[in-house]
Amino acid sequence: MAAVTSPQAGPALRRGNWGTLSYLFMRGSGVLLAFLVIIHFVIQHVINDVYTLDLNFVAQRWSNPGWRVYDAFMLTLALAHGLNGSRIVANDYILHPAWNRAVNLAILAAGLLWIVVGGTAIIGGVRFM
Amino acid sequence: MDVLLRIRRSNPASNEAPRWDEFVADLEPADRVLDALRYVKWYLDGTLTFRSSCAQGICGSDGMRINGRNRLACKTLLRDVRQPITIEPMYGLQVIKDLVVDMKPFFGQYRSILPYLVNSDPAPEKERLQSQAQREIFDDSTKCILCACCTTSCPSYWANGAYVGPMAIVQAHRFLFDSRDQATERRLAIMSQPDGVWRCRTIFNCTEACPRGIEITRRIDEVRRALSFGMPRVVKDR
Numbered sequence: 001m002a003a004v005t006s007p008q009a010g011p012a013l014r015r016g017n018w019g020t021l022s023y024l025f026m027r028g029s030g031v032l033l034a035f036l037v038i039i040h041f042v043i044q045h046v047i048n049d050v051y052t053l054d055l056n057f058v059a060q061r062w063s064n065p066g067w068r069v070y071d072a073f074m075l076t077l078a079l080a081h082g083l084n085g086s087r088i089v090a091n092d093y094i095l096h097p098a099w100n101r102a103v104n105l106a107i108l109a110a111g112l113l114w115i116v117v118g119g120t121a122i123i124g125g126v127r128f129m
Numbered sequence: 130m131d132v133l134l135r136i137r138r139s140n141p142a143s144n145e146a147p148r149w150d151e152f153v154a155d156l157e158p159a160d161r162v163l164d165a166l167r168y169v170k171w172y173l174d175g176t177l178t179f180r181s182s183c184a185q186g187i188c189g190s191d192g193m194r195i196n197g198r199n200r201l202a203c204k205t206l207l208r209d210v211r212q213p214i215t216i217e218p219m220y221g222l223q224v225i226k227d228l229v230v231d232m233k234p235f236f237g238q239y240r241s242i243l244p245y246l247v248n249s250d251p252a253p254e255k256e257r258l259q260s261q262a263q264r265e266i267f268d269d270s271t272k273c274i275l276c277a278c279c280t281t282s283c284p285s286y287w288a289n290g291a292y293v294g295p296m297a298i299v300q301a302h303r304f305l306f307d308s309r310d311q312a313t314e315r316r317l318a319i320m321s322q323p324d325g326v327w328r329c330r331t332i333f334n335c336t337e338a339c340p341r342g343i344e345i346t347r348r349i350d351e352v353r354r355a356l357s358f359g360m361p362r363v364v365k366d367r
Binding site for chain 2: 020023
């Protein structure tokens with residue numbers, strides 16, 4: 001595939017570039033999240049009474065490693081999907097170069113922070129009380 | 130019948146503030162908005178400035194915002210629009226005067242997508258052949274008359290004029306899906322720029338605005354599919 005340069009080129013233009021990947025990721029993660037989130041909602045609010053949700057409930061669920069994997073997927077996909085969407089919207093409207101860079105960095109930092117915090121909780125687990 | 134017009138007047142070259150002018154024109158229900166504009170210019174206010182050429186919906190010169198929607202003035206019948214008829218220049222492009230906008234960025238975006246057939250094979254004795262199925266696949270995008278109604282109705286374009294715009298993607302589609310064209314990879318690379326096809330938010334304003342009835346959003350989606358999953362076989366099999 002030949003790289004093409006044009007007056008507007010930043011990275012080398014290729015057919016399969018970040019734009020394509022981002023687009024496909026949003027579609028794929030959106031579909032997956034629809035299932036993950038609906039099932040999560042049903043478990044947390046329909047099958048169980050939301051007032052019974054406490055750390056013991058979480059500890060009980062997470063004693064099964066399958067649920068930890070499930071929650072890890074939901075965490076990373078939701079963050080990536082939501083923050084990538086925020087990035088796209090920010091790029092649509094924030095045209096000033098310095099502000100655009102600052103907002104993009106803030107979005108990236110927030111995403112990394114929440115993944116680390118959430119991941120620590122999922123991997124570390126919670127104790128029964 | 131009497132027709133009440135509200136026309137946005139502005140002259141950035143002068144110090145006058147933009148304003149709304151009202152006119153009453155005596156016309157028939159089957160007359161068009163272009164006829165009303167001509168009536169105003171010829172009999173009421175000669176300074177009213179607008180573009181028009183063929184006056185029959187094929188040149189695309191008189192695209193403007195009529196009652197809040199982008200239309201061709203020569204194709205919009207007076208009986209089909211509510212009074213007072215509010216006429217403004219198209220959004221997203223700089224106003225030169227009254228209803229005339231600067232089309233240079235629009236045509237710049239058109240040129241950026243290589244709007245010509247690229248084929249380095251030696252010219253055949255007669256035409257370059259293609260099947261009916263191959264012709265059908267890009268038939269819709271050949272109808273574009275470069276009127277700018279679609280691009281100037283796109284909120285993504287309003288937010289950032291660097292977006293290549295619906296028209297450019299439709300024109301790229303016309304050549305991308307033409308089996309006689311050989312610049313497929315280059316065209317796809319141009320379309321997959323950050324300001325290319327990925328800025329489309331599937332808002333559908335373009336499809337609604339197109340006076341030629343092109344299913345623009347569908348064509349944009351076909352380009353995105355080509356970028357994501359490859360060109361359809363009917364085009365690739367030359």
